[in-house]
Amino acid sequence: MSVFKSVPFWMILPSFLLTFFIIGYPILDLSYTSLQEVSRFGLLRGFNGIQNYVEVLNDPLFVASAWRTLIWTVSVVVGTILISLPVALMLNEDFAGRGLARIIIMLPWSISLTMTAVVWRWGLNGRAGLLNATLMDVGLIDQPIEWLATATLAFTVEILVGILVSIPFTSTIFLGGLSSLPQDAYEAARVDGATRWEQFRYITLPLMKPFMNIAVVLNVIYVFNSLPIIWVMTEGGPANGTDILVTYLYKLAFRFGQIGKASAISLAMFFILFIFTLLYVWLVMRNENDGDDEDVGVEENEVVQ
Amino acid sequence: MTPRAKRSILYWLLMSPLMIAILFPFGVMFVTAFRPREELWVYPPTWSFSEFRWLNFVEMWDKVNFGQALINSLYVSITSTLLALLIGIPAAYALSRFRFKGKGLYRQFLLVTQMMSPIVLVLGLFRLMVYFGLVNSPNSLVFTYAAFNLAFTIWMLQSYFSTIPRELEEAAKIDGASSFISLTKIFLPLAVPAMAVTAIFTFINSWNEFVLALTMLRSQESYTLTVMVFAQVAGRYQVEWHHVMAATLLATVPVAILFSWLQRYMVRGMAIGAVK
Numbered sequence: 001m002s003v004f005k006s007v008p009f010w011m012i013l014p015s016f017l018l019t020f021f022i023i024g025y026p027i028l029d030l031s032y033t034s035l036q037e038v039s040r041f042g043l044l045r046g047f048n049g050i051q052n053y054v055e056v057l058n059d060p061l062f063v064a065s066a067w068r069t070l071i072w073t074v075s076v077v078v079g080t081i082l083i084s085l086p087v088a089l090m091l092n093e094d095f096a097g098r099g100l101a102r103i104i105i106m107l108p109w110s111i112s113l114t115m116t117a118v119v120w121r122w123g124l125n126g127r128a129g130l131l132n133a134t135l136m137d138v139g140l141i142d143q144p145i146e147w148l149a150t151a152t153l154a155f156t157v158e159i160l161v162g163i164l165v166s167i168p169f170t171s172t173i174f175l176g177g178l179s180s181l182p183q184d185a186y187e188a189a190r191v192d193g194a195t196r197w198e199q200f201r202y203i204t205l206p207l208m209k210p211f212m213n214i215a216v217v218l219n220v221i222y223v224f225n226s227l228p229i230i231w232v233m234t235e236g237g238p239a240n241g242t243d244i245l246v247t248y249l250y251k252l253a254f255r256f257g258q259i260g261k262a263s264a265i266s267l268a269m270f271f272i273l274f275i276f277t278l279l280y281v282w283l284v285m286r287n288e289n290d291g292d293d294e295d296v297g298v299e300e301n302e303v304v305q
Numbered sequence: 306m307t308p309r310a311k312r313s314i315l316y317w318l319l320m321s322p323l324m325i326a327i328l329f330p331f332g333v334m335f336v337t338a339f340r341p342r343e344e345l346w347v348y349p350p351t352w353s354f355s356e357f358r359w360l361n362f363v364e365m366w367d368k369v370n371f372g373q374a375l376i377n378s379l380y381v382s383i384t385s386t387l388l389a390l391l392i393g394i395p396a397a398y399a400l401s402r403f404r405f406k407g408k409g410l411y412r413q414f415l416l417v418t419q420m421m422s423p424i425v426l427v428l429g430l431f432r433l434m435v436y437f438g439l440v441n442s443p444n445s446l447v448f449t450y451a452a453f454n455l456a457f458t459i460w461m462l463q464s465y466f467s468t469i470p471r472e473l474e475e476a477a478k479i480d481g482a483s484s485f486i487s488l489t490k491i492f493l494p495l496a497v498p499a500m501a502v503t504a505i506f507t508f509i510n511s512w513n514e515f516v517l518a519l520t521m522l523r524s525q526e527s528y529t530l531t532v533m534v535f536a537q538v539a540g541r542y543q544v545e546w547h548h549v550m551a552a553t554l555l556a557t558v559p560v561a562i563l564f565s566w567l568q569r570y571m572v573r574g575m576a577i578g579a580v581k
Contacts, residue, residue, distance in 0.1 A: 008399035015396040019418045022452035026429025096313035103565045104324050110564030111557045112513030114531040119330040130333050133350035225422035228515045246424050253428045269425045277420040281413050
């Protein structure tokens with residue numbers, strides 16, 4: 001067999017085996033388990049078809065978590081994009097203290113989500129939290145607010161923290177995109193008397209579209225899967241009021257011992273994730289192919305003229 | 306005023322609300338970590354406090370077993386990074402230097418694995434580690450972190466390797482050097498900076514990971530820093546917040562400084578690696 005004599009084959013093999021095993025085996029195991037009746041202690045008691053899936057779909061907590069996951073993902077991703085684009089546009093231009101500004105904006109990225117969430121949990125404390133201290137000092141509120149005691153308020157706060165920690169990564173993608181834009185397009189536009197808004201609307205925005213797509217898809221994947229913020233700040237509470245799919249899944253698997261149901265949810269989430277991943281792969285590969293022929297900006301130039 | 310000065314003021318003003326929100330948790334961390342215990346719950350809440358209580362850090366170190374958690378975090382992050390590099394370097398080299406069948410397919414496979422998040426697989430991984438008897442062992446994390454970081458490592462390395470001119474190695478071969486010599490004497494020295502940057506990002510990823518560590522590590526002696534800090538907060542009636550914040554401060558600030566310093570490489574890696 002010629003493939004066994006091929007050098008790149010042997011160079012790639014170890015990386016393939018490790019990832020395939022660590023990611024492939026759990027998927028097989030979850031698929032199998034999700035079709036079994038499982039005892040509280042993880043013992044398989046025999047095939048029971050799609051019973052676990054039926055139970056999951058009839059579970060009101062699952063349905064509520066699924067809806068909340070949708071709200072969580074859409075709000076965090078939209079909020080992140082809306083803030084990150086102007087931030088990246090500003091950071092891409094020359095102004096005093098730009099280096100410092102960039103470091104500050106990127107800071108949340110360097111710290112584990114767990115630690116950030118722990119600090120916010122204390123900062124939002126209903127009695128002694130320093131957010132309350134700040135708001136009382138500037139006279140916005142007279143009394144401390146219990147930020148994490150009611151589900152709606154807690155979930156809103158968690159969404160805002162989610163946006164905050166997603167901005168650095170998203171801005172970085174946009175900055176990478178902005179630095180690759182062809183400068184001659186802007187010169188041509190200026191010669192033709194285009195205003196700054198027109199330059200943004202007809203050059204920057206269309207050329208940034210591939211990066212926008214990638215930022216949206218990657219953020220959807222990350223936010224959809226993000227456990228630490230909600231797990232640390234409220235653990236899905238009060239009364240399951242801030243549970244999203246991942247926190248609910250984690251509770252089922254490691255607190256309530258409902259392994260069968262938890263496997264079914266894991267697998268369903270895996271398929272959702274897989275669809276978004278294929279979308280991402282398709283976007284990346286399409287960009288790479290575009291990169292081969294150099295004239296990405298041509299059509300957009302014509303729009304300006 | 307020059308246009309640049311005007312722009313500077315405008316931009317800083319526009320970004321200031323965001324920056325305040327970003328810096329707020331750091332303020333909370335500092336102020337609480339140094340605050341005397343009896344001033345934690347004063348009413349009305351306030352930022353000010355009477356003295357810098359350095360003793361908080363000393364007490365915290367013993368009480369939460371910080372040293373052990375630090376050692377565990379270092380062990381897991383360093384070993385998994387080395388494993389990822391050891392396996393990732395040959396793969397990245399093959400992808401940047403050889404043309405072969407299935408190369409595109411393999412890169413797509415890597416992208417897919419990069420997007421697979423531990424949380425979706427965590428139950429299956431836990432059962433896998435039970436099977437191997439690795440639950441509660443830091444080594445369970447070494448293998449999983451290395452696997453989950455491989456895609457990133459290979460993509461990042463490959464994009465840097467491709468910028469090292471192939472002609473250098475070919476010239477060495479023409480001068481009579483063997484493939485092995487040209488690899489170790491010409492290519493690897495040039496690739497060291499790229500490997501260092503990639504290693505540090507992999508290290509930070511492992512250092513910050515939460516879900517797998519929370520699941521696999523079951524006793525206090527094996528906790529990494531993230532799980533240790535979480536354990537001080539979760540399900541406790543009384544939380545010693547000054548200790549928690551002191552621990553968070555010690556665990557995060559060195560990594561934050563390292564990351565800030567390397568952040569420009571990330572922009573570059575992102576531009577050529579992940580996106581382009």
